[in-house]
Amino acid sequence: MNAGIISAVVVNLVLSKTMQQVFRVDLGIHVFWIWLNVTGVVISLVVAYAVSAFTKHVEVKAISNFNVKIKKEDFMIKEVYILLAFFIGILVFSYFIPVIFG
């Protein structure tokens, strides 16, 4: 896991605009910072899985009596429906803001 965290953070720092400014280097990469959350997730996930595939003999730490699984039914609750409907609602509303406020 550590390998995943470290590599993701390092790559993200290279992509970060602030760091490019601090060290006065321009790599010619301009990525809107919110993307860094996506790259962080993807890189750390890939590296963590890769490292664990290559190191087969690590002792597994399991927590006794602790087993969580996500089932399809978990998503079938009213809170999820409300939030999804609200999500679509704010997208539509925002699309029409220029008309409503204009």
Add this chain to the structure above:
Amino acid sequence: MNWLDYSIVILYIAFFLGMGFFFKENKDSKDYFLGGKSMSWFPLSLSTMATQLSAISFISAPAFVGLKLGGGMKWLTFEFAVPLAMIFIMIVIIPPLFKSGVVSIYEFVEKRFSVSTRLVLSIVFQISRALATGVMVYAIAIILQAVLDIDFVYTILIISVITIVYSWQGGMKAVVWGDAIQMIILFAGLIICLYYGWNLLQENGGLPNGFDPERLQVINYNLGIGEGNEYGILPMLLGGLFLYASYYGCDQTQAQRLLSAKNEKTIKQLLLANGLLRFPVVLVYCTMGLVIGGLVSVAPDFFNEIALTTQKYFPEEYAKTGMKVDLMLPVFIIKYLPHGLIGILMVGILSAAMSSLSSTVNSLSAVTVEDFFNRGKVKLTNKKYMLISKASVVFWGVVCIASAFLFGGSKSAVIEIINAVSSVFYGPVLVTFVLAFFFKKG
């Protein structure tokens, strides 16, 4: 500000000190850091919102919408992913985290991975959050100095010392109830500004051509890659989803609010409320920014006053851009609102700062005590635990004050680097937790 406004501020301070005293009975970690695990969704959801809303939302976001070059209602795109992230947290993160019964969420990481993983996440959280919060308090103090002519040293001390005292004495209950009250004051302040701003805009003849259509555009289709491409809908949805899932679910300041809930049903209500209420609140302050920004364009004396204040207090910024847009709202409050309401709005600005600071010091000390003192086989006794906890609230409070004074004004590379590091940590932190919950191998 006159006597009436100052009395309101003093009353506010006295009330908060009283509240800390009222909640002073705290026996153990469950009491002090999780409010006895007895809290209901209503104060907790207001607290969640108040913790996240800082001075940025109250001062900088409206300025971005109304006045900043290239800004506008596209600020709202930050909100799109919030409901989706709430669903993710509700289904994926909460069941395992809540069942595990931890106080510091980083404890869970150690249970599945190694001590080093726990400590890395914990230390990054502690250092970055303490510094960022200090810098935030400084930013507010310096803006208040410009409009009130009160030296920022006093404002920093008042904000921090009062917050530390009630957080220290009352623990999580005082922090959460305080946040809830502060959130209500903040929202009332936003409505007051919107109402007065709109009326003044009409009195000044309104906008001849309506609002600038470019400022009204919310949805952009750019991909967020390449210079000047920002606020596109795709990066905002994907990036925002991971950012908020990480911030609301895997960050101690916010997750501690979830862990303080009575049961999982309360957490669902709290997340639902947060998902639904955030957008309207943000819409109100963005609209207020738009209206007051419009007023700046039709009222030359308002424009001049912002420029003059910038020239006097922020000469560097004046030379560069001619005005510090963040002064828009504070100058508006002082210039246009009647006495009494000025006091309420000042209390609102203080609330924005205090609600974030109080949650920060409480969570920082929860993490310090749990990850450094209460780790391993030997656990602390209740008495010793409380002693260390209270001491670390004071310790982190002092660190926040110190960082406000030391780093607030400087644009030092160290601070920039620390901020950059902490902002790129959200993705990896989220992955660490999700793997800790569901990954079968070591």
